[in-house]
Amino acid sequence: MYLLIIFLPLLSSLISGLFGRYLGPKGSSILTVSFLILTFFLSLFSFYEVAMLNCPTYIKLISWIDSELLNIDWGFLFDSLTVTMCCVVSFVSSLVHLYSTEYMSHDPHLSRFMSYLSLFTFFMMILVTADNYVQMFVGWEGVGLCSYLLINFWFTRIQANKAAIKAMVLNRIGDFGLVIGILIMFVNYKAVDYATVFALTPLFTLETFSFLNLEVNLITLIGFFILVGAIGKSAQLGLHTWLPDAMEGPTPVSALIHAATMVTAGVFLIARSSPIYEYTPIVLNYITILGALTAFFAGTIGLVQNDLKRVIAYSTCSQLGYMVFACGLSNYTVGVFHLVNHAFFKALLFLGAGSVIHAVSDEQDMRKMGGLKSLVPFTYSMMIIGSLALIGFPFLTGFYSKDVILEVSYGKYTTAGHFSYILGSIGAFCTAFYSTRLVYLTFLAKPNGYKKVICQAYDSSYQICIALAILSIPSIFIGFYTKDMIIGLGSDFWGNSILVLPENMNMVDAEFIPTKFKLLPVFLSLLGTFVAFILYVTSSKFIFLIKFSVLGKKFYNFLNKKWFFDKVYNEYIGQFFFNFGYTISYKVIDRGIFEIFGPMGLSSSITKKASSLNNLQSGYIYHYTFLMLIGTTLLLGMRQFWLVVGEYTDYRIFIIFIISSMFYLVQQIINNKNKP
Known part of the structure; x- marks a missing residue:
């Protein structure tokens, strides 16, 4: 059963990819959807057995690498964290497959x-x-490859090419950091399997490692490089620019990869590596600050985006920030709980957005929509559910995890904790504002698109509606029904899959923070919804005046240009590397140094010297006599020179000196001979 969970999707992919011509679109659709639904049900059985009955399972399939100290097996570990992720991935993936059969x-x-x-x-x-x-x-690189293939699925579009390459390059930066972390881990631990690494970590807390000629704490260094990998994959501040651009792919791709599963791989990696991070408080503080900044930064950019999918993409980036800073506060369980909840309502939002785009002839600009409430009522209902869950509306799924993250951040009673609480609360206001703005501009505003397009808008067919309806159920209920099991006090749900040191536990402290700090995020979320609704319904002229004021223009431009991250990367970093690659790497190193000292330079210099020596064969006896005289004199001179200075000089330097002198002498003779 456990191996089927992993290999059924591979079998589905191979059959559909290799025999799609014979199966046809309908046959491929039925096959892949059936296999994925079966995978989901098997995941549910494994969840019951592993998480509910507390029976973790380990399967060693075959030995993969067996070379001296390096032993790596194809092994599969099924614990509470794994089966939770398996259920989320297979559930969302099966619905995206079903949705795609109609959408594509x-x-x-x-x-x-x-x-x-x-x-x-x-x-x-x-x-x-x-x-x-x-x-x-291997899985990490595999999802990166599939991300490239899916974003670039419509490969005749230049923007899709650019977005796919951008995603690949930025993820390679993070992957490079992760590889360095794994290599440092192997050099010191002599193992890379979780069991050995996590068991040995407490013994290495005082060890140092020389990196770039600096002595750094070993656990801190490994934790930092693992974090670099997570930053790239989970689109945290700095390596986040690929995520909004990835919206160029088909909408089901956005729902599957860039909302529910792939981008959460970084959060999963941090949670899985909790036994390492618990012994490096410096990196934990850095994770907290980075996540809080990402949540705030992406929230502010989402306020001014006009592309329907990009608004949701920036909300994904913001929510990933919440998950990451929850992990940085040693509340990995809360971070993973938000990951699970977020997967459902974010997939619902993306698939709902796809249904809207489908209805209005592939238009994605919200300013060209409006008035769709009565034309696509079912999609409108689903988008309302998804948006309310996203903003953390009381008693919907998002409320049960997002508010707990902010409570534990305040209950940490540290500078980093309060910093993340403040930025997270502001981010909650921004999230509510742009979610309400999205719903209003798309469904409630006066129609702004072409009359022909708006009049032909309709709700999608049954495959899309079924997928949305099923996703709406966990978006409403899953948080309420699983909160006590996953993050409740005293719950043994996670077992040994996540480690939190006793001094880092603060769930009890979070329960007893002042009530006003518990209610503040909820109040800010409701305030953001109210302010956005009032401004866009009654005061659109006021928004226009603010936007066109001197200060408003600068502020709007700053946010609309995404804090100028793309500009800095393109004009300074990217341009620098292009110039360096051409002028230094290519012209000086490749075409210069390598060619001079490589086979090309060696062969050409030998050919020239041979040609020069050939010119000495003049045919005149007095030339040969002169050369013999010079040669004899040089030999006697060298012997005498060696007798005098041989005791004080390295013979290798002497040989180099002799050869150089001979070449110089021959060159001078040839030059004199060639003079008119």
């Missing part, structure tokens, strides 16, 4: 698309079930 039905390459989706699911399963860092890295 017009595409002639539907079989290839379904194959890519299934392949992505397989690699995600490898990532979450691996029992060592190297096998996990």
Whole structure:
């Protein structure tokens, strides 16, 4: 059963990809959807057995690498964290497959698309079930590859090409950091499997490692480089710019990869590596600050975006910030709980956005929509549920995890904790504002699009509606029904899959923070909703005046340009590397140094010297006599020179000197001979 969870998506991908021509679009759709639904039900059984009955399972399949000290197996670890992720991934993936059968039905390459989706699911399963860092890295790179293939699915579009390359390059930066972390881990631990690494970590707390000629604490260094990998994959501040651009891919791709599963791999990695992070408080503080800044930064940018999918993409980036800073506060369980909840309502939002885009002839600009409430009532209802869950409306799924994150951040009673609480609360206001703005501009405002497009808008077919309806159920109820099990005080749900040191536990402190600090995030969320609704319904002229004031223009431009991150990367960093690559790397090093000292330079210099020596064969006896005289004199001179200075000089320097002198002498003779 456990191996079927992993390999059914691979089988589905191979059959659909290799035999799609014979199966046809309909056959590929039925096959992939059936396999993924079966994977989900098997994941539910494994969840019951592993998490509910507390029976973790370890499977060693075969030995993969067996070389001296390096022993890596194809092994699969099923604990509470793994089976939770398996259920989320398979559930969202199966619904996205079902949704895609209708959304992509017009595409002639539907079989290839379904194959890519299934392949992505397989690699995600490898990532979450691996029992060592190297096998996990295989899944990590696999989802990166599938991300590239899916974003660039419509490869004839230049923007899709650019977005896919950008995602690949920025993820390579994070992956490079992760590889360094795994290598340092192997050099010191002589192992890369989770069990050995986590067991040995407490023994290495005082060890140092020489990195770039600096003595750094070993655990801190490993934790930092693992974090770099998580920053790239989970689009944290600095390596976040690929996530909004990835919206160029088909909408089901956005829902599967960039909302529910792939981008949460970084959060999963931090939670999985909790036994390492618990012994490096410096990196934990850095994770907290980074996550809080990401939550705030992405929230402010989402306020001014006009593309329907980009607004939701920036909300994803912001919510990932909440998950990361929850992990930085040693509340990994709360971070993973928000990850699970977020997967459901964010997938609902993305698929709902796809239904809207489908209805209005692939238009994505919210300013060209409006008045869709009565034309697509079912999609409107689903988007309302998703938006309310996102802003943390009381008693919906998002409320039960988002507010707990802010409570534990305040209850930490540290500078980093209060910093994350303040920025997280402001982020909650921004989230409520842009979510309400999205709903208003898309559904409630006066129609602003072309009359022909708006009049032809309609609710999508039954595959899309079924997927949205099923997703809406966990978006409403899953937080309420699983809160006590997953993050309740005294719950033994996680077992040994997540480690929190006793001094870092603060769930009890979070329960007893002042009531006003508990209610503040809820109040700010409701205030953001109210302010956005009032401004856009009654005071649109006021918004216009603010936007066109001197200060408002600068502020709006700053946010609309995404804090100028893309500008700095393109004009300073990117341009620098392009110039360096051409002028230094290519012209000086490759075409210069390598060619001079490499085979090309060596062969050309020998050819020239041979040609020069050939010119000495003049045919005149007095020339040969002169050369013999010079040669004899040089030999006698060298012997005498060696007798005098031989005791004080290295013979190798002497030989180099002699050869250089001979070449110089020959060159001078040739030059004199060639003079007119």
